[in-house]
Amino acid sequence: MPGDVGLRARRQRIEIRAGTVLGVGFGTAALLAVTLGGVYGYFHWAGVRTDIPRPARFPEPRVQSDPAGDLRDLQAAQRAQLEGYAWVDRERGLIRIPVARAMAILAARGEAALAPLEAPDPAVPMPVRPEAARRAEGGR
Numbered sequence: 001m002p003g004d005v006g007l008r009a010r011r012q013r014i015e016i017r018a019g020t021v022l023g024v025g026f027g028t029a030a031l032l033a034v035t036l037g038g039v040y041g042y043f044h045w046a047g048v049r050t051d052i053p054r055p056a057r058f059p060e061p062r063v064q065s066d067p068a069g070d071l072r073d074l075q076a077a078q079r080a081q082l083e084g085y086a087w088v089d090r091e092r093g094l095i096r097i098p099v100a101r102a103m104a105i106l107a108a109r110g111e112a113a114l115a116p117l118e119a120p121d122p123a124v125p126m127p128v129r130p131e132a133a134r135r136a137e138g139g140r
């Protein structure tokens with residue numbers, strides 16, 4: 001194929017000097033050996049202890065004497081909160097009702113379930129952040 005001859009002539013020859021590659025490899029190995037030897041010598045010169053005893057096995061934590069019973073008690077308390085009635089705030093008239101009862105009340109309201117419970121008083125302005133009020137007035 002005549003096209004291949006022209007392509008080979010235009011390519012740059014790849015010259016890998018084996019001596020350079022081996023020199024870099026041996027130089028890196030020599031630097032590593034000198035570094036490790038220096039660290040080893042320093043440890044012996046400084047008297048650093050290398051015969052540290054192994055730590056003893058830690059005892060198991062004893063934070064619960066009866067984990068299964070504690071889990072049962074927690075689940076019973078959570079179930080009682082979800083399925084029972086209780087006062088949340090007696091002064092404001094807030095109570096906690098079972099989830100199933102709350103769902104039945106919302107389902108009975110139909111489309112009005114997401115409407116506000118009380119209509120806002122038109123004479124009282126709605127609370128607005130100061131920066132939002134300035135933008136509405138054309139301030140910024």
